[in-house]
Amino acid sequence: MRIVLQRVKKASVTIEDKVVAQIGQGLLILLGATSNDSSKESRYLADKCLNLRVFEDKQGKMNLSALDIGADFLVVSQFTLYADVDKGRRPSFTSALEPNLAEKLYLKFIGILKESGLKVEQGIFGAKMEVELTNWGPVTLILDGK
DSSP states (O other): OEEEEEEEEEEEEEETTEEEEEESSEEEEEEEOBTTOOHHHHHHHHHHHHHOOOEEOTTSOEEEOHHHHTOEEEEEEOGGGGOBOSSSSSOBOTTBOOHHHHHHHHHHHHHHHHTTTSOEEEOOTTSOOEEEEEEEEEEEEEEEOO
16 A cells, blocks of 8 residues: 655545535545555554654654644545556556455555544545645655555
């Protein structure tokens, strides 16, 4: 699994002019899965996102986690994170996990985040979404499963 994590002041997902998810201060997570991923990667990355110290303490150092500050989460599926652009000019998505299996891992990941008791919103798997965010920092990190 691969994640692009962005620390945000706010973020939302709109589908067909309707806001389907929105959060305040927290983390926007774009999540993609590949063929050798399992629920093990879902658990590892969810734990990493919950505990990653990307929020500033009173001294301005990134020492606080989402759990420490009660951050919100917005999770959006994004198979294009596994695009291969090495050949030609059109991306190939053959490394992305088949949609039915990818959706199961996406929902597993979200379920693990929800176990924390924090607010967790999500996009609609497979939908064409408009994602709007106010990146805070900016802080953007890329995480890969083990």
